[in-house]
Amino acid sequence: MIVSVASGKGGTGKTMVSTNMALAIGERLTFLDCDVEEPNAHLFLKPKIEQREQVSTPVPLVDEQKCTFCKKCSDVCRFNAIVVVGTNDMIFKDLCHSCGGCMFVCPENAISETGRELGTIEYGHRDAIRFVQGRLRVGEAMSPPMIRKVRAAAVPHELTIIDAPPGTSCPVIAAMKGVDFVLMVTEPTPFGLHDLQLAVEAVKILDIPAGLVINRCDIGDRKVYEYAERQNLPILLEIPFDRKIAETYSCGQSIVEVMPEWKDKFKGIYRDIELHLEGLRKRVSCEN
Amino acid sequence: MRELVIVSGKGGTGKTSLTAAFSSLAENNVLCDADVDAADLHLLMHPDVKQRSDFMGGSIAEIVADACTQCGLCRELCRFDAIDKTFVVDGLACEGCGLCVDICPEEAIIFPVQKCGEWFVSETRFGPMVHARLGIAEENSGKLVSLIRKEARCLAEKKGFDLILTDGPPGIGCPVIASISGATVLVIVVEPSVSGLHDMIRVADLASYFRIPGMIIVNKYDLNIQMTKSIEEKAQERNMTLLGRVPFDPLFTKSMVQGKNIFEYGEQEESLNAVRDIWHKIIQSPFMNKLGIVNFKATIK
Numbered sequence: 001m002i003v004s005v006a007s008g009k010g011g012t013g014k015t016m017v018s019t020n021m022a023l024a025i026g027e028r029l030t031f032l033d034c035d036v037e038e039p040n041a042h043l044f045l046k047p048k049i050e051q052r053e054q055v056s057t058p059v060p061l062v063d064e065q066k067c068t069f070c071k072k073c074s075d076v077c078r079f080n081a082i083v084v085v086g087t088n089d090m091i092f093k094d095l096c097h098s099c100g101g102c103m104f105v106c107p108e109n110a111i112s113e114t115g116r117e118l119g120t121i122e123y124g125h126r127d128a129i130r131f132v133q134g135r136l137r138v139g140e141a142m143s144p145p146m147i148r149k150v151r152a153a154a155v156p157h158e159l160t161i162i163d164a165p166p167g168t169s170c171p172v173i174a175a176m177k178g179v180d181f182v183l184m185v186t187e188p189t190p191f192g193l194h195d196l197q198l199a200v201e202a203v204k205i206l207d208i209p210a211g212l213v214i215n216r217c218d219i220g221d222r223k224v225y226e227y228a229e230r231q232n233l234p235i236l237l238e239i240p241f242d243r244k245i246a247e248t249y250s251c252g253q254s255i256v257e258v259m260p261e262w263k264d265k266f267k268g269i270y271r272d273i274e275l276h277l278e279g280l281r282k283r284v285s286c287e288n
Numbered sequence: 289m290r291e292l293v294i295v296s297g298k299g300g301t302g303k304t305s306l307t308a309a310f311s312s313l314a315e316n317n318v319l320c321d322a323d324v325d326a327a328d329l330h331l332l333m334h335p336d337v338k339q340r341s342d343f344m345g346g347s348i349a350e351i352v353a354d355a356c357t358q359c360g361l362c363r364e365l366c367r368f369d370a371i372d373k374t375f376v377v378d379g380l381a382c383e384g385c386g387l388c389v390d391i392c393p394e395e396a397i398i399f400p401v402q403k404c405g406e407w408f409v410s411e412t413r414f415g416p417m418v419h420a421r422l423g424i425a426e427e428n429s430g431k432l433v434s435l436i437r438k439e440a441r442c443l444a445e446k447k448g449f450d451l452i453l454t455d456g457p458p459g460i461g462c463p464v465i466a467s468i469s470g471a472t473v474l475v476i477v478v479e480p481s482v483s484g485l486h487d488m489i490r491v492a493d494l495a496s497y498f499r500i501p502g503m504i505i506v507n508k509y510d511l512n513i514q515m516t517k518s519i520e521e522k523a524q525e526r527n528m529t530l531l532g533r534v535p536f537d538p539l540f541t542k543s544m545v546q547g548k549n550i551f552e553y554g555e556q557e558e559s560l561n562a563v564r565d566i567w568h569k570i571i572q573s574p575f576m577n578k579l580g581i582v583n584f585k586a587t588i589k
Contacts, residue, residue, distance in 0.1 A: 010299010010458040037459035040483040099385030138493040141462040167325035195326040201424040250481035250512040
């Protein structure tokens, strides 16, 4: 089973929930930090990194000896990443989406591919948790290819927890597509609610069951609760604002380790997700 | 034209609340919400939309079933696994490269331009505002960000203003790069936690990559004084201006619930003075003043 922890709004506690859930479950599982722009889970899980791998995406390389400057490559490129000016080929690597179109259409076979560095993937362990994170190169704009590479490290049929990036556009979709459950972390404030609504719409498009964790549940107002009820979103955990939690988190410590009374609650989220999915399966088989 | 972009790396550190607070203190400026993915500034600004435009982003391939002979060339060449066995394009997976459109021997693939969102020019009680809404699960957020920043600049020029206040998105990827390129100065809002520090360094690296000066605000500084100090040390090592500290204050949430900024809701709180001092430092910083001269008139005299 793959659970993606997402949010819409940033800073609501995705990393806190995903890392504490992983530590509380304590069994063999894979943890994927897909927030490749700002990966933070390692600060809390403190894994021992055993392997690092540079990842890149293909970009064209023109052999000017073979090139006849026919411009077929620049005609096919929708991203203006390859331009022919007179007898010069110009390649703008950062604009390339790696579709391979220029290479395919080149009548002279003058185009091969080289790589543009996307970033680094790191693999490691923290006790029974297998840890994988992506770290986007500073200056690289495209995070989805990197996220897909991190996702590829999931082991089929094993429990996988994904720490997703904030927002609702392509990086988030890359971190949620094809998972079994999306756990959304929100806070009961106007910003939290507004961005949660966007995230819920994205999850609906992907047709994935979802549930909520309400963090700092005693600040703000009740509108998130009303929304959850209208949308039939189960609330799997509420975490009050507590200075001790905020301080523990700020030092890079895990809540379940410093405040062991929270361990069962975080473990309970996973149990409830399993029950919820089982309930959905039963309902589907009854309807059939 | 000076453009101040408020960023953070990590989400939820208080970018939007501070942008809204600054808008109360700034004069003759245009507001721009560049967090088009999860735009929130309008929740405090209640903009009165004057002009609404569609944002046409990229195109997505669509196979016309009647014309398709299922030769399979498109599936073979598509690197994004966007075409399934039944020759239907998965719009979410399609990258919009158009290769399939060009190579289909039957010309059975069309490539309609997608409406990816909307953008607005509005009036608020703190002046004009340009903002947008990216469609759910859409791509091209960078393009939309560039578009609204350009519009904000045009609007400011038209009105004779020389300041743009831009609320940026979290992270360091495509929309952030689009938000900061060509900006006058970045204000980086950091919270005192290991994640806050880690993410500040990443966004500071991005700022130096694009050679844009950065200034630091530590928000909720009293949640971890030790960490606040480490952040300030790191910032100084990198030659970034320290603008000041804002205490953790429930005032921020309370005013947000009322749809107001902190100056409209608060009375005497310490955080108000902190934010006011920070704003003065920003305005008087050499980056915001031509030739580095704070008081041009006095210097000439």
